[in-house]
Amino acid sequence: MPFIRAQGKIIECENGANLRQALLKGGVDVYNGVAKTINCHGLGTCGTCAVQVEGAVSELSWREKTRLSLPPHSLAQNRRLSCQTQVLGDVSVTKFDGFWGQGDRPVWTAESSGQFKD
Template sequence: MPNVTACGKTFECDRGANLRRVLLEQGIDLYNGKASVINCRGIGTCGTCAVRVEGEVSESNWRDRTRRSLPPHDASRDLRLSCQTQVLGDVRVTKFDGFWGQGDRRVWTPDGTAPDR
């Protein structure tokens, strides 16, 4: 079973598990500000669940690529939509600021720190 490390927590999940669901089930605050209320609930259209993922995950699908190619996201950044990402091996997750998680400052890191704040 893969390990997920995010916001100072490390926990196991099933291989192929949806990253967004796994993070929310662990009580990790995935959304910034009002995005916790105003989001697409995992269908890949809003982009508010964007995170940096290091480790083995599924390839980026068309929903992920399309949404991250539109403002305020930047397709050249190494972010993923957690709702469109399956965990395939051990991963480390970082969340950035901005309503859509598109900012430059880290909100939380895998180890739980927010060194940019």
């Protein structure tokens, strides 16, 4: 069974598990600020659950690719929508700042649970 490393936690999940659901079940918040209440609840339309993922995950779906192609996201940022991503092996996850997680500063990493400061 794969392991997800996020926010200083290690979460075990089934192969093919939905990343967003596994993170939320493991007590990891994938949203910044009011996006915790204002989001599409996993439909892949809002883009607020965007994270950086390293490891074995599914390929970009058309829905995810479309949303990540629209501002404020960019495919060049190498982010994934956690709600559209399946875990296929061990992964490490980083959440960035900004309402949509589109920023440049990490809010948390695989190893760290706190917001980074200068």
